[in-house]
Amino acid sequence: MKLHNISLGNIQRRKGKMLFLVLGLVMGISTVVTLVSITESMTWNIEQRLNQFGANIVMVPKSDRLSLHYGGINVGGVNYQVREFDQKKLSDIRTIKNHKNLSIIAPKVLGPVTVKNKTVLLMGVVFEQELALKTWWHKSAGRFPERENDVMLGSRAAALLGYKVGDTIRLSDRAFNIAAILRPTGASEDDAIMVSLIAGQTVLGKEGKLSMVEISAFCQGCPISEMTLQIAEKFPHAKVTAMKQAVMSKMQSIEMFKSFSLGVSILVILIGSLLVMVTMMGSVNERTREIGIFRAIGFRRGHVMQIILLEALLLGIIGGIMGFVTGNLMACSLIPMVIKDGVFAGINSTLGIVSLFMAVALSLLASLYPAVKASNMDPSEALRAL
Amino acid sequence: MTQANHLIEVHGLNKAYLNGDTRVEAIKQMDFFIDDEEFITLMGPSGSGKSTLLSILGGLNHPNQGKVFIDSLDLYALTAEQRADFRSEYIGFVFQSFQLIPYLTVLENVTLPMAVTGQKKKVKTQMAMTVIDRVGLGTKALRLPDQLSGGEQERVAIARAIVNKPPLILADEPTGNLDSKTAKDIMILLQSLNTDGHTVVVVTHNADMEAYASRCIRVQDGKCFV
Ligand SMILES: Nc1ncnc2c1ncn2[C@@H]1O[C@H](COP(=O)(O)OP(=O)(O)O)[C@@H](O)[C@H]1O
Ligand SMILES: [Mg+2]
Numbered sequence: 001m002k003l004h005n006i007s008l009g010n011i012q013r014r015k016g017k018m019l020f021l022v023l024g025l026v027m028g029i030s031t032v033v034t035l036v037s038i039t040e041s042m043t044w045n046i047e048q049r050l051n052q053f054g055a056n057i058v059m060v061p062k063s064d065r066l067s068l069h070y071g072g073i074n075v076g077g078v079n080y081q082v083r084e085f086d087q088k089k090l091s092d093i094r095t096i097k098n099h100k101n102l103s104i105i106a107p108k109v110l111g112p113v114t115v116k117n118k119t120v121l122l123m124g125v126v127f128e129q130e131l132a133l134k135t136w137w138h139k140s141a142g143r144f145p146e147r148e149n150d151v152m153l154g155s156r157a158a159a160l161l162g163y164k165v166g167d168t169i170r171l172s173d174r175a176f177n178i179a180a181i182l183r184p185t186g187a188s189e190d191d192a193i194m195v196s197l198i199a200g201q202t203v204l205g206k207e208g209k210l211s212m213v214e215i216s217a218f219c220q221g222c223p224i225s226e227m228t229l230q231i232a233e234k235f236p237h238a239k240v241t242a243m244k245q246a247v248m249s250k251m252q253s254i255e256m257f258k259s260f261s262l263g264v265s266i267l268v269i270l271i272g273s274l275l276v277m278v279t280m281m282g283s284v285n286e287r288t289r290e291i292g293i294f295r296a297i298g299f300r301r302g303h304v305m306q307i308i309l310l311e312a313l314l315l316g317i318i319g320g321i322m323g324f325v326t327g328n329l330m331a332c333s334l335i336p337m338v339i340k341d342g343v344f345a346g347i348n349s350t351l352g353i354v355s356l357f358m359a360v361a362l363s364l365l366a367s368l369y370p371a372v373k374a375s376n377m378d379p380s381e382a383l384r385a386l
Numbered sequence: 387m388t389q390a391n392h393l394i395e396v397h398g399l400n401k402a403y404l405n406g407d408t409r410v411e412a413i414k415q416m417d418f419f420i421d422d423e424e425f426i427t428l429m430g431p432s433g434s435g436k437s438t439l440l441s442i443l444g445g446l447n448h449p450n451q452g453k454v455f456i457d458s459l460d461l462y463a464l465t466a467e468q469r470a471d472f473r474s475e476y477i478g479f480v481f482q483s484f485q486l487i488p489y490l491t492v493l494e495n496v497t498l499p500m501a502v503t504g505q506k507k508k509v510k511t512q513m514a515m516t517v518i519d520r521v522g523l524g525t526k527a528l529r530l531p532d533q534l535s536g537g538e539q540e541r542v543a544i545a546r547a548i549v550n551k552p553p554l555i556l557a558d559e560p561t562g563n564l565d566s567k568t569a570k571d572i573m574i575l576l577q578s579l580n581t582d583g584h585t586v587v588v589v590t591h592n593a594d595m596e597a598y599a600s601r602c603i604r605v606q607d608g609k610c611f612v
Contacts (some may be wrong), residue, residue, distance in 0.1 A: 001497035001498055001500055002500045002501055002508060003502075005490075005494065005501070006487075006490070006501065009490055012489065013489035031539055053532075065465070093463060148552070194466040292485075293481075293487065294487050294498075295446070295470065295472070296444065296473065296481075297473065297479065297546070298471065298472075298474020298477075298497060298502060299470060299501070300471070300502065301466065301467060301471040301503050302467070378447075379441075379446045381448040383441070383446070383481065383485070
């Protein structure tokens with residue numbers, strides 16, 4: 001016979017009431033687990049599809065000229081005078097402090113070419129990176145360029161120049177095969193001809209040069225502005241700009257959801273603790289005489305308190321485990337409804353440990369007052385109670 | 387102040403309860419002693435203060451005035467926790483309506499007082515079984531209290547009271563709820579415990595029970611008549 005035998009015996013005897021208490025804990029813990037899981041899945045799902053936000057850092061050569069562009073209109077007239085920087089140094093970007101958060105690095109070279117007496121924007125790109133970055137690019141015909149002499153035309157460029165897939169196009173005396181035509185995107189590439197980076201550099205006579213680099217970085221709470229500074233430090237001749245809007249607005253909605261979750265969690269936990277406290281208090285009141293007996297046969301106040309808190313501990317462990325399981329089940333079934341195409345990010349063992357500790361702490365805290373009250377009962381009064 | 391052969395000494399004891407606005411003098415200026423190995427009955431009508439006196443002797447109820455010495459120990463000079471330890475070591479309580487823990491078996495109920503003492507589990511079980519045998523319930527050790535008769539439950543209560551081998555057994559109307567045959571058996575059991583060396587104080591309002599005692603202390607209106 002030890003004190004825990006008494007606690008266990010009481011739990012077994014008052015299954016109904018104890019279940020009610022555990023329910024309070026399960027309610028609190030499962031809500032927290034569900035909300036945390038949903039938040040995690042949101043972030044995770046965004047990370048998984050980070051590319052759809054496009055570049056969030058853009059690197060261009062520093063210029064002492066003022067921009068003559070506004071809202072897509074170039075008031076400076078046709079002006080393809082672009083400056084470049086060296087391609088060789090680009091690998092330095094992988095040495096910044098947050099290099100692990102760099103996802104896609106899409107270098108490109110830009111310049112004018114003349115085709116059928118028209119001046120057209122030529123973009124030399126690394127197709128693999130470019131296509132990964134611009135998930136909204138769809139070809140209306142053909143296949144995306146793979147070979148050195150494959151080109152891809154923007155929809156307007158193709159229409160105005162009168163080309164279709166399979167045609168041959170000559171760019172400064174070099175013959176290229178039109179592999180694909182892009183569907184309209186509403187952006188500059190509609191008017192452009194895209195070739196591989198090396199081909200572009202050769203055609204434009206800018207071997208080893210880059211006109212701009214688009215960078216996609218994403219991570220949970222990614223320090224985009226800090227990374228921008230880190231990159232700028234490595235490339236003193238480049239102007240590095242963070243284009244945060246898309247990611248920031250997504251992150252903002254997650255942050256908002258987080259605040260909402262926190263509020264709901266606090267509320268539900270408060271209700272749960274109240275349930276635990278009321279149930280424990282009821283149990284203590286019911287056991288007044290029993291407590292009187294304990295005191296009469298030589299239990300100290302501390303022993304009585306231990307019995308109650310031991311019960312709270314056991315119920316806390318049960319509630320924590322059950323709450324975690326319930327929370328994961330709820331998250332699993334809720335996520336597809338809350339997040340479009342959302343996938344459950346998986347069971348988080350840290351969250352499991354945290355919820356166990358939380359349930360135990362909650363149960364103990366809520367039972368503290370009943371336990372103190374039980375231990376302070378006057379034994380002779382307690383024995384008189386009927 | 388205390389004499390060597392007095393197990394209990396009560397000096398100028400007073401206890402009053404506040405029942406709302408009215409003050410009930412449950413114990414008025416009591417003085418008496420009980421010797422080691424006596425079998426005392428506390429007799430008196432209902433409401434005369436017997437239970438109050440017993441709980442004070444057992445260190446459960448703080449008097450307003452006066453002192454209680456047990457084995458020369460000034461009981462109410464101790465802290466509450468010290469008094470709990472004292473009860474564990476010195477006192478075996480037997481209550482009127484058995485007061486067993488319903489969700490524990492006979493064996494567990496009897497082992498209960500040892501939950502706060504340091505013996506090994508095996509020793510505890512052995513000690514508990516010895517006293518369960520002693521009260522004649524050896525075959526019913528694994529039953530729950532509500533599977534026993536009233537007389538048997540009272541025996542369990544007595545077994546629980548003696549398991550820690552306390553020098554003093556305090557019983558509050560242990561036969562109050564029993565038929566006269568069973569009541570006699572219980573008194574005989576208490577008598578034999580007294581013979582074994584326990585000092586026994588039994589509260590009763592049944593004059594028949596006087597026969598088993600070595601001495602009777604009468605209580606009336608909170609006063610005692612030795
Ligand atoms: N805890 C208490 N609170 C208020 N009054 C009490 C309390 N205990 C006993 N009394 C009163 O004190 C008197 C003596 O009670 P008690 O000691 O139980 O007498 P007995 O056991 O002889 O019947 C009674 O009037 C009873 O109502
Ligand atoms: Mg009484």
